[in-house]
Amino acid sequence: MSIKFIHSFFGLFGYVGQRIVDTIELTGYTLVLLLQAGFYTKNVFSKRREILKQMYIAAVKTFFVVSVVALFTGMIVALQTGIEMKAFKQEALIGNVIIATMTREMGPFMTAIILTASVGSAMAAEIGTMTVSEEVDALQMMSISPVKFLVMPRVVAMAIMVPIMTVYTNALGTLGGGVVANYQLQVSWEVYYSHVLESLHFKAVYTGLLKSFIFGLIISGVSCAQGLRATNGALGVGKATREAVVISFLMVLIIGYFITAVFYGKE
Amino acid sequence: MIEFVDVYKYYNTRAVLKGVSMRIERGETFVIIGQSGTGKTVSLRHIAGLVDPDGGDVIIDGVKMNGAKRRVKTALREKMGVLFQSGALINWMTVGDNIALPLVEHRLHPPDEIEKIVAEKLHMLQLTDARDKMPADISGGMRKRAGLARSLVRNPEIILYDEPSSGLDPVMTSVIDQLIRRMQREYNITSVVVTHDMGSAYAIADRIAMLYQGEIIQCGTPDEIRNTENPIVRQFITGSLAGPIPVV
Numbered sequence: 001m002s003i004k005f006i007h008s009f010f011g012l013f014g015y016v017g018q019r020i021v022d023t024i025e026l027t028g029y030t031l032v033l034l035l036q037a038g039f040y041t042k043n044v045f046s047k048r049r050e051i052l053k054q055m056y057i058a059a060v061k062t063f064f065v066v067s068v069v070a071l072f073t074g075m076i077v078a079l080q081t082g083i084e085m086k087a088f089k090q091e092a093l094i095g096n097v098i099i100a101t102m103t104r105e106m107g108p109f110m111t112a113i114i115l116t117a118s119v120g121s122a123m124a125a126e127i128g129t130m131t132v133s134e135e136v137d138a139l140q141m142m143s144i145s146p147v148k149f150l151v152m153p154r155v156v157a158m159a160i161m162v163p164i165m166t167v168y169t170n171a172l173g174t175l176g177g178g179v180v181a182n183y184q185l186q187v188s189w190e191v192y193y194s195h196v197l198e199s200l201h202f203k204a205v206y207t208g209l210l211k212s213f214i215f216g217l218i219i220s221g222v223s224c225a226q227g228l229r230a231t232n233g234a235l236g237v238g239k240a241t242r243e244a245v246v247i248s249f250l251m252v253l254i255i256g257y258f259i260t261a262v263f264y265g266k267e
Numbered sequence: 268m269i270e271f272v273d274v275y276k277y278y279n280t281r282a283v284l285k286g287v288s289m290r291i292e293r294g295e296t297f298v299i300i301g302q303s304g305t306g307k308t309v310s311l312r313h314i315a316g317l318v319d320p321d322g323g324d325v326i327i328d329g330v331k332m333n334g335a336k337r338r339v340k341t342a343l344r345e346k347m348g349v350l351f352q353s354g355a356l357i358n359w360m361t362v363g364d365n366i367a368l369p370l371v372e373h374r375l376h377p378p379d380e381i382e383k384i385v386a387e388k389l390h391m392l393q394l395t396d397a398r399d400k401m402p403a404d405i406s407g408g409m410r411k412r413a414g415l416a417r418s419l420v421r422n423p424e425i426i427l428y429d430e431p432s433s434g435l436d437p438v439m440t441s442v443i444d445q446l447i448r449r450m451q452r453e454y455n456i457t458s459v460v461v462t463h464d465m466g467s468a469y470a471i472a473d474r475i476a477m478l479y480q481g482e483i484i485q486c487g488t489p490d491e492i493r494n495t496e497n498p499i500v501r502q503f504i505t506g507s508l509a510g511p512i513p514v515v
Contacts, residue, residue: 130357130358133353133355134351134352134353134355135355135356135357135358137312137315137317137349137351137355138349138351138355138356138357138414138417139357140317140344141315141317141344141347141348141349141418142344142368142369142372142417143341143344143369143373144368144369144372144373149372
């Protein structure tokens, strides 16, 4: 019994240790991949068609879901906060709450989550399929860098499109908040927008955009890394896709917190 | 010249190659036969520099491929073309664009000249009508031929073929076999072919090596292999169920 316990204890210890080593290795691999993609941005012009295609995928193909999520995020935040504020007769200030929440946190976060689920997962699956079907090997044999050919266009497209989609999410979320403020909290549009403009600080905008830029790098970097490391056929592609989504979610949350802490932690 | 010197390769704890040594001369067509999972494709991947051995060396034209810097590997790969088992075409590009890809990416020729080279390769492999088709819209055999056209487009000195006749009908297999022979005859190309197809092996090989459980158990001319006394080789080439190779 005790030998069995010791055996399982060391087994657990070994498993945890291996997971830590794997995580460090994957982090290093992803960072190197992003640095290499940065190096290949010198080829942005020659890869403009692929970059535009990836931008199209990130924007147009997620447009509907981003719109719905943005609108309802603003509406939910307005309703939940507005009800509490109304108890203190402060509902007129709902515009300040909505714009601060959307620009600083919810806009970049919700956009990143949607793009991870739709674009990041597709990236991991596409590159993973190319890896297991030897297309990535074929690129290497043609002396074509898979980072230049596959990763760089996706990283550049996401680094551009996540901030753009975030601005759109912020705008639509603010509109959604306004609808609730107007129809459910009886705050007029004029009052709502005067408070929105009052709290629309430059710092909130640029920290939000910086966050979304970094989220774009994280989503594309993690997804491409997972795709390039896929093994074992369809099963491996499924695993790579799942891991890309899970890791991107976690990284968006954790890095998002630290960016907020850096810019707002001492206020 | 391609040389394997005492090459070992392990996946996890399983030894896939166990001290493989062989020498493939310039202009030779060298065929590797063996059961599935005996390390034939792994051997090709060593030559291509896509994997490094855990022991021993792989030497291409006097330069060590394993552990070489990226620049050296790239230079060695520029001498090579590979036909992967599935063709490995980029699935969002047309057949023509796939064939042109290495020339376009490296800007080796002006666009009109690239177009001419692509047309010539398409004609050579009877794919002219497939120029503007997507890989998903053509048959497996056509994908394979398109992959071969792409590997030929840079006029390589060495071509590695991974199961070139799998999935092809007998007529198309003969077309590929003749092409391999023609490459050797006209351009003195070195070919390393991994195959299960003994008909093809006899038709194209200068020498045939049989890999069994990670080791080369016999290497010789097609006649030597055909008349072998080795019971494992004999069972494999005749496809017999009775013999030392376990049927699992």
